[in-house]
Amino acid sequence: MTTNLRSESLDAGGAASAGPRVGVLALQGDFREHARVLAGLGARVSLVRRPDELEAIDGLVIPGGESSVMDKLSRIFGLQQPLRAAIAGGLPVYGTCAGLIMLADTVLDAIAGQESLGGLDVEVRRNAFGSQNQSFETDLEVPALGADPVHAVFIRGPVVESVGSGATTLASLADGRVVAVEQGNLLGTSFHPEITGEHRFHEYFLAKVRARVAA
């Protein structure tokens, strides 16, 4: 579209043509930051706003943003059921912050009528730290990603209040609150690796995508 001054190539050049096809849910939020990280890691990235755009992807990232807005738009534009079906069918999905809320089976402090996609056997509380004045950055131990700590940015972020038997904790704050979980092909973090230059969560997710493509 010639009038669109925002268009930018999301592919990382010719070498990316062999990479896994990863969609980024682009209804609202920092989807371009995820797209850039994924393209830099060799994925073929597309933005997803329509049900038919789910067909040609091997994995999906749900970005940071406002979960109540993503939920509303996903239902209005007919994405909720196809997304749930894709998750049930084993599509690898990584959600950051609002994306984690979208993946949680149960959302606490949701707005009236808010729904999630589900898939992660966890209870997540929205805005668990309070207002923006309580947003923070810190270092986290994430044993699954190696010995070096992960620098994590929490922005009006959620926490995982309870982890069901199906899900596994990947990281917790010093006070014990859970902020990263996985369950099969689903991965969720309360924080935003996409804005800190921390790529190990995206690599961890892409390994799931590649394994599924190979299978």
Add this chain to the structure above:
Amino acid sequence: MTVSETGSSRVKRGLAEMLKGGVIMDVVTPEQARIAEDAGAVAVMALERVPADIRAQGGVARMSDPDLIEAIIAEVSIPVMAKARIGHFVEAQVLQALDVDYIDESEVLSPADFVNHIDKWAFNTPFVCGATNLGEALRRINEGAAMIRSKGEAGTGDVSEATKHIRKIRSEINVLRSMTKDELYVAAKELQAPYDLVVEVAETGKLPVVLFTAGGVATPADAAMMMQLGADGVFVGSGIFKSGNPEARAAAVVKATAFYDDPSVIAEVSRGLGEAMVGINVADLAAPHRLSERGW
């Protein structure tokens, strides 16, 4: 021992990153805030009067009553912003104490200082500031603004100034991108902006913070046009709650902002919205009544 840090640039700018692709709506009561959240607003701006009423009623416009701001914070779970007068650092201190999520140092209110803007680095709460051109945007960022909104002309329902300002900022960025390194010294002087920020914009092709558009957006097509012109999101002030059917118009603007490049969606959501706000043509406003000329 793990150290946690609040109020860092990354944390402040990060919230604006999460608002991208969204609509921030002016609200003057908790009931309006509820309508905005239910319609899919990504944040609300808590005010006593929308710009159209400030314009109509005249007088000195100031920070809102803390009771009103707290009632709106209590009503919604999305971020709540509130306005302080340009240069009024004590109003900003009050807003920080009230725990608002973003402070708008806004030309819509009457300026409190005609020389200095607020030193925004001194605050834990992030700031958004208005700008009509690149130099003004970079001066605000140099003072600590974590988000910029192009000003437009608030309270008019006339989108022409918003168009002018977002186009101006984008074209000035494009000019910087085409310059050689030695030309950037003069560019910084002419923009009256810090050299380091000018170099950063020339290298990255964008502002170092999120850029929204504001001032005169009244229809779904207005919002989508601002997005196509390169805005990261839109502020809608008087345009929603001064219209005939705020619920429907708010939801329509949200959808048009997300699907800004899909004319079929914009056509669909534009149907049957009732009356838009009664507009004022910016050309009919005497220069002293143009809010976008406040701030420098």
